[in-house]
Amino acid sequence: MNIGNLIKIAISSLFRNKMRTALTMLGIVIGIASVIAMVSIGQASTQSVKSELSSMGSNMIMIMPARQRRGGVDMGMSSSKTLDNRDLESLSKNTKYVAAVSPNVTTNKQLIYGNNNHSCSVSGVSAAYLDIRKYELKEGVMFTDEDVKRYNKVCVIGQTVVNELFTNGENPIGKSIRFGSIPMTVIGVLASKGQSGMGEDQDDIVFAPYTTIQKRFLGITYFNMMYASATSEEESELAATEITYILRSNHGIKDGADDDFDIRTQEELVSTISSVTSLMTTLLAAIASISLVVGGIGIMNIMYVTVTERTKEIGLRMAIGAHNRDIKLQFLCESVILSLIGGVIGIVFGLIISYVASKILNMPYVVSQMAILASFVVCALTGIFFGWYPAKKAANLDPITALRYE
Amino acid sequence: MEKDILKVEKLERVFRVGSEDVHALRGISFSIKEGEFVSIMGTSGSGKSTLLNILGCLDTPSAGDYIIDGVSIKNLSKNELSTLRNRKIGFVFQNYNLLARTTALENVELPLFYNNSVPAKERRERAEAALKLVGLENRMEHMPNQLSGGQQQRVAIARALVNDPVILLADEATGNLDTRTSYEIMSLFQDLHHQGKTIAFVTHEPDIAMFTTRKIKLRDGQIIEDAPINTQSAADALANLNLQKEE
Numbered sequence: 001m002n003i004g005n006l007i008k009i010a011i012s013s014l015f016r017n018k019m020r021t022a023l024t025m026l027g028i029v030i031g032i033a034s035v036i037a038m039v040s041i042g043q044a045s046t047q048s049v050k051s052e053l054s055s056m057g058s059n060m061i062m063i064m065p066a067r068q069r070r071g072g073v074d075m076g077m078s079s080s081k082t083l084d085n086r087d088l089e090s091l092s093k094n095t096k097y098v099a100a101v102s103p104n105v106t107t108n109k110q111l112i113y114g115n116n117n118h119s120c121s122v123s124g125v126s127a128a129y130l131d132i133r134k135y136e137l138k139e140g141v142m143f144t145d146e147d148v149k150r151y152n153k154v155c156v157i158g159q160t161v162v163n164e165l166f167t168n169g170e171n172p173i174g175k176s177i178r179f180g181s182i183p184m185t186v187i188g189v190l191a192s193k194g195q196s197g198m199g200e201d202q203d204d205i206v207f208a209p210y211t212t213i214q215k216r217f218l219g220i221t222y223f224n225m226m227y228a229s230a231t232s233e234e235e236s237e238l239a240a241t242e243i244t245y246i247l248r249s250n251h252g253i254k255d256g257a258d259d260d261f262d263i264r265t266q267e268e269l270v271s272t273i274s275s276v277t278s279l280m281t282t283l284l285a286a287i288a289s290i291s292l293v294v295g296g297i298g299i300m301n302i303m304y305v306t307v308t309e310r311t312k313e314i315g316l317r318m319a320i321g322a323h324n325r326d327i328k329l330q331f332l333c334e335s336v337i338l339s340l341i342g343g344v345i346g347i348v349f350g351l352i353i354s355y356v357a358s359k360i361l362n363m364p365y366v367v368s369q370m371a372i373l374a375s376f377v378v379c380a381l382t383g384i385f386f387g388w389y390p391a392k393k394a395a396n397l398d399p400i401t402a403l404r405y406e
Numbered sequence: 407m408e409k410d411i412l413k414v415e416k417l418e419r420v421f422r423v424g425s426e427d428v429h430a431l432r433g434i435s436f437s438i439k440e441g442e443f444v445s446i447m448g449t450s451g452s453g454k455s456t457l458l459n460i461l462g463c464l465d466t467p468s469a470g471d472y473i474i475d476g477v478s479i480k481n482l483s484k485n486e487l488s489t490l491r492n493r494k495i496g497f498v499f500q501n502y503n504l505l506a507r508t509t510a511l512e513n514v515e516l517p518l519f520y521n522n523s524v525p526a527k528e529r530r531e532r533a534e535a536a537l538k539l540v541g542l543e544n545r546m547e548h549m550p551n552q553l554s555g556g557q558q559q560r561v562a563i564a565r566a567l568v569n570d571p572v573i574l575l576a577d578e579a580t581g582n583l584d585t586r587t588s589y590e591i592m593s594l595f596q597d598l599h600h601q602g603k604t605i606a607f608v609t610h611e612p613d614i615a616m617f618t619t620r621k622i623k624l625r626d627g628q629i630i631e632d633a634p635i636n637t638q639s640a641a642d643a644l645a646n647l648n649l650q651k652e653e
Contacts, residue, residue, distance in 0.1 A: 005519045016507040316503045319464060320517040320565070321492020323485045399464050403503070 006326070010333035021338065024302045027295030028342030028382065029349060032375045034288035036350025037357065039371040042281025044354070044363040046274055051364075053270050055193075059099075059233045060132055060266040061240055063226040063247070066259060081222035082251055082260045088126075090246050091228060097239035099231045100128035103223040105213045111165060111206070112178040118164035122155075122179065122206045124213025125227075132229040140173045140188030148209040151216060155179075156188035158203040182216060184208065236265040285371075292378065295342070300386035303335050307394040314394050315402025328395035335387025336380060343379030347372055411572050411604045412461065413437035416470040419456050419627075430456040432627040433470065438573070438606060443599040445615040445635075446608045448624035455577070457624065458608050462495055462575050463487045475572045492520050496566030500578040502558040504550040504565075510537060511546040514564045521569065536564040540594060556587035563594065567603075574598070574605045580614055586647055592617040593640035617643075 014021045065080040083103070091101045105124040110117055127142055129135075143154045157165075157172065166172050176183045193202040214220050230239035240263045247261055307314070314327055322330075351367065358365040419431040430453045438444050448454040459465035460472055463479055466487075472479050475494050479487065491497075504513045514533040518524045524532070537546055540560040550558055559579060566574050576595070580588035596617060599605055607618055615621055616638045623631035 002522055009519060012508065012512070016505075312503060313505060316499075316505075317516070317520075318488065319462070319491060319497050319503075321488050321520040321569075323488045323520075325485075326520060400459050403464075403499070 006329055006333050007337070009330055010337055013330070013334055014337060020302060020306075024299055024338055025342035025345065027298035028292070028339050028379060029295075029346040031289070031292030031295035032343050032346025032379065033349035033353060034291050035285055035375055035378075036347055036368070036371050037353040038284035038288040039281060039368050040350070040354030040366050041357050041361075041363075042277065042284050043368055044358050044366040045361075046277040046281065047366060048363045049273055049277055050270055053266060053273065055134060058266050058270075059230040059236050059239075061098075061228040061230060061236060061243065062264045063228065063243060064262045064264070065222075065225070066261050080260060081220075083223040083226055084221055087247055087250055088223070088226065090250060091226070091243060094246060095239070095242050097231050097235045097242050099229045100132055101226060101228040102126040102129035102132055103210045104129070104225045104227055105210050105218065105220070106224055107213060107217050109179045109206075109217070111161065113165040113175065116165045116167055118161060120161060120204050120206060122208060122213065122217075124210035124217075125207050126210060129207065129227060132227045135193065136191040138189045138191040139171075140186070142188055143207075143209050148211050151211045152209060153182065153184045153212060153216070154187045155184045155206050155208040156190060157186055157207075158190045158205040159192040160201055160204040161206055162189055179217070184212075230265075233267070236267055240265050289378075292382070296339070296382040296386045299335055299339055299382065300390065303331060303387055303390035304393070306334075307331065307390045310394075311397060311402045311405040314397050315399050315405065318397070318399035319403060324395040327397075328391045331391035331394050332384060332387045335391070336383030339379045339383035339386075340376075343376055346379075347375055350375075408439040408441060410437045410473075411440050411442075411475060413473045414460075414467075414470065415472075417457070417460065417467050417472060418469040419453075419460065419465070420468045429627055431460075431467070434624075434627070434629055435470075436622060436629065436632060438604060440604055441599070441602050443595070443605045443617075443619045443637075444607065444622060445618040445620070446606060446622050446624065447610060447612070447615055449610060451626075452624040453627040454608050454624050456627075458575060458577055458606075461573075461606060462497060463491045488520075492517060492569060494572045496569065496571035496574045498559070498562050498566050498574060498576040498579045500581040502550070502555075502562045502582075504558055504561055506551070507549055509547050509549060510542060510553065510561045510564075513550070513561055514568050516565060517569045532568050533564070536568040537561070539567060539598075540564045554587075555583050556590055559583065559587075559591055560594065563591075563598075567598070572604060574603055576605065576607045578609055579607065580609070580611070586644070588614065589640050589644040589647060593644060596640050 063083065065082050067080075088101060088103055091098055102125045107122050107124075108119065109122045110119050123129075126148055127145055130137070130142055137156070138159075140156070142156055143152065146152075147154055155177070157177075162172050165177065166175075172186045172189060175186050177186060178184075190203065190205070195201060210223070228239065228243065230236035243263055244259065248259065251260055253260065317327060355365055357363075414437070415435050417431050417434040418429070421428045421430055434457065446454050446457065456465070460467055463474070466479065474490070477490065479490065482490065505516070511530070511533050514536050515529050518529040518532065534543075534546065537543060540563050542557060542560050542564065545553060545557060550561070553561065563574075580591055583591060592614060595605060595607065599619070605618075607614075609615055616635065617640045618635055619637050620634050621631065622629060
């Protein structure tokens with residue numbers, strides 16, 4: 001029998017039992033739709049995390065003191081006090097690939113204005129910090145190097161802080177906020193940045209000259225960490241190498257000894273997070289594919305029942321001249337068509353689901369051609385794999401017994 | 407002399423049931439010539455179904471030979487037997503065996519699907535012609551459940567005719583029908599016979615056998631009678647039936 005006739009026979013058989021065909025397809029539809037939706041959503045979240053990370057400054061470099069061990073006891077991350085003014089100076093002057101550098105000292109403070117108070121993290125930074133972290137001012141000005149030099153009591157605050165402290169809509173510029181007992185003047189308000197990819201509020205923040213924080217609040221001379229920016233994203237590795245070299249020589253570290261600091265480029269962070277999210281995607285897809293397997297078993301189940309139910313038809317077809325092969329191919333063809341049509345519907349549904357999800361979750365809409373192609377291949381294979389045994393059973397029937405079957 | 411359409415020689419068929427051998431056929435020999443209308447009779451267990459299965463190339467004999475249209479089936483493979491059935495044999499069953507939810511026309515087309523040498527257009531034309539031949543030209547698009555028993559059997563006969571077989575094998579083809587419809591069907595078979603078709607008709611009803619031209623009677627796997635019949639006309643029988651009804 002030629003392939004055209006075969007497909008014709010298979011399709012007309014499927015049409016003869018529309019309800020059963022539809023229900024069987026449903027399993028595959030759900031399976032494929034969930035795989036497509038999960039992969040798309042996973043990829044979309046990867047993309048949105050990536051784009052948010054680069055909005056934090058894709059050429060950003062973080063320099064942290066290394067973990068320190070004292071007498072065999074791990075003192076925790078960034079516990080050593082090795083980064084100081086000397087490092088800041090040499091990194092600002094003697095580098096080729098480092099565009100800007102800012103120290104960072106942090107402390108938690110209770111901020112008080114009038115009857116309102118708000119507790120948040122206060123970062124002592126230099127003027128270059130805004131550029132490095134891609135913050136923008138909404139109002140007012142950033143403090144200057146002069147303010148840094150004089151330990152001036154000025155600060156720039158984020159939108160959340162404004163909302164918490166200035167509840168009756170006053171303009172915060174020029175107002176004085178008490179940081180615990182020390183009053184500081186607000187000279188600028190940051191433009192809102194929203195939530196970060198990790199869900200933290202990027203507007204709940206206060207910047208002040210690092211010297212002010214060091215001298216007036218903490219009484220220290222070292223930095224908690226430093227932020228730098230490379231001249232370009234491509235050069236961030238070079239910049240990192242350069243920084244490593246300078247810091248090692250500043251700290252007098254001998255060849256072969258370990259660094260007493262850690263350098264992380266944004267690029268590294270992106271790749272780390274991408275690998276986490278892509279692992280998530282794979283996991284989601286794996287879970288979704290279970291429903292695909294269930295759908296496949298559904299097909300097998302129905303095909304198996306079908307063979308028994310249509311024993312007489314099989315007997316008749318054999319009596320009027322169908323070869324065993326024709327019977328086998330007919331049933332195989334039916335299950336492949338069933339799963340392919342189910343697959344196409346599933347792909348459409350999956351795309352719709354991921355589109356809706358992207359709108360709801362406010363993520364980019366990603367269509368994974370790979371997932372679609374793979375689903376299609378999986379559908380065809382499902383059809384063949386789960387249709388094979390029932391088809392073989394049908395083909396091996398004895399025409400005489402099949403014709404007599406009631 | 408007319409040519410033999412089929413010929414069986416010392417046909418034997420032994421089934422193994424548990425540890426016992428059951429001899430369904432014990433050395434049967436006969437031949438059917440072109441244009442004959444033969445009834446094969448016998449009670450249940452006489453071996454007539456077994457014989458029909460072998461004549462229909464659904465089964466192969468344990469011993470002896472069967473030659474259909476000059477081809478011995480002795481050494482044929484399963485696939486070759488399938489092809490033989492498709493080209494040379496038309497089956498008519500007691501319970502019609504039509505595909506449900508499939509139009510009469512598509513049911514009749516079915517055997518030609520398994521014959522690659524028939525293109526789609528010719529397939530349709532031949533199916534239509536076969537349905538016309540059995541008087542169902544107005545029922546081509548009907549589903550089996552929209553047809554009466556007699557009409558369903560006509561569709562089945564059209565299906566048996568569509569591949570232009572050398573012989574029609576009917577297995578109790580009137581077994582599920584009332585007397586009137588049986589006579590109508592037998593009248594159709596007689597028409598086909600007059601058009602030169604060769605027909606083997608398995609039945610256990612003697613009054614149905616009266617419409618054929620020759621009777622082969624089996625008992626316990628052997629032929630006990632093989633004689634020509636003083637054929638009656640099914641059309642006349644039908645007319646009589648109508649007459650009785652009017653009285």
